[in-house]
Amino acid sequence: MADQVKCLYCGKKIPADSAHCPECGAVSHFQERGYRAGVRRKFIFWFVLLVIFCAIMIVWFPR
Ligand SMILES: [Zn+2]
Incomplete structure (x- = not known):
């Protein structure tokens, strides 16, 4: 099960390893270094x- 983080822009729960928020399309700040x-x-x-x-x-x- 993948970790979930809260999108900084829309507040929706998104997978921690996704590059973009599937809800609002914002770039995730929780991705790989x-x-x-x-x-x-x-x-x-x-x-x-x-x-x-x-x-x-x-x-x-x-x-
Ligand atoms: Zn979002």
């Missing part, structure tokens, strides 16, 4: 890309 670590890595990747883009714009922006 690996998923959130992956999201954070993806965020850092896009942040670094944005910083590099800004640096290029600062250097090459016509004055």
Whole structure:
């Protein structure tokens, strides 16, 4: 039997291992740690890309 947790958004009981609430579709905050670590890595990747883009714009922006 899977553990059940309360959805943070709608308060309905949802399986602890589900990625999304089946009632309201919100992302579950009780899921495996690996998923959130992956999201954070993806965020850092896009942040670094944005910083590099800004640096290029600062250097090459016509004055
Ligand atoms: Zn919900």
